Amino acid sequence: MQPALRIGVLALQGATAAHTEALSRLGADAVTVKLPSDLEGIDGLVLPGGESTTISFLLDSSGLREPLATRLAAGMPAFGTCAGMILLATDVLDGRPDQQSFGVIDLAVRRNAFGRQLDSFEADLAVRGLEAPFHAVFIRAPGVESAGPGVEVLAEVDGRPVLCRQGAIMVSAFHPELTDDLRLHEMFLDSFDRREVST
Ligand code: GLN
Numbered sequence: 369m370q371p372a373l374r375i376g377v378l379a380l381q382g383a384t385a386a387h388t389e390a391l392s393r394l395g396a397d398a399v400t401v402k403l404p405s406d407l408e409g410i411d412g413l414v415l416p417g418g419e420s421t422t423i424s425f426l427l428d429s430s431g432l433r434e435p436l437a438t439r440l441a442a443g444m445p446a447f448g449t450c451a452g453m454i455l456l457a458t459d460v461l462d463g464r465p466d467q468q469s470f471g472v473i474d475l476a477v478r479r480n481a482f483g484r485q486l487d488s489f490e491a492d493l494a495v496r497g498l499e500a501p502f503h504a505v506f507i508r509a510p511g512v513e514s515a516g517p518g519v520e521v522l523a524e525v526d527g528r529p530v531l532c533r534q535g536a537i538m539v540s541a542f543h544p545e546l547t548d549d550l551r552l553h554e555m556f557l558d559s560f561d562r563r564e565v566s567t
Contacts, residue, residue: 382418481511
């Protein structure tokens with residue numbers, strides 16, 4: 369039997385516990401990442417929802433930004449949800465001037481794109497590769513304004529991409545960890561198998 373995948377959950381701020389639980393339920397060895405040394409030995413990383421401005425600030429103060437950027441540039445798989453999507457995108461609109469992203473998925477993302485008065489909403493998404501719809505919870509969600517040619521759009525709301533993948537990087541504008549449905553975490557973990565087969 370193959371050893372379990374060791375997946376870090378970036379735990380500087382935001383919705384981390386439900387991700388850890390979902391990954392553990394799928395048989396992964398889920399560990400929280402707060403310090404550079406926590407990156408050692410992880411196979412992939414989940415960047416959770418929260419406030420991208422705060423997480424960006426804490427990436428600097430924790431010393432995580434540089435080693436994490438190096439791992440991502442080397443091809444480490446990552447799944448960014450909501451604020452995590454913002455942190456992985458190449459371009460951020462309506463961001464704070466001092467917030468920075470890793471730029472590993474070719475997306476222009478607008479913060480709080482679905483309107484302030486509509487802070488949260490839910491939608492049943494048709495997701496490419498899944499048979500039944502996925503019930504998605506959006507909370508002050510970012511919106512994709514444009515996606516580069518290398519980006520696969522896996523689900524949309526009103527014609528706007530909300531679940532995307534480019535190589536080893538997967539992002540959702542919503543919070544897949546807030547329902548009992550493990551299929552998107554499973555899709556993320558399955559991408560590791562694909563990678564191993566292709567190498
Ligand atoms: N609006 C938040 C941000 O810009 C994201 C919200 C979320 O992660 N639920 O970072």
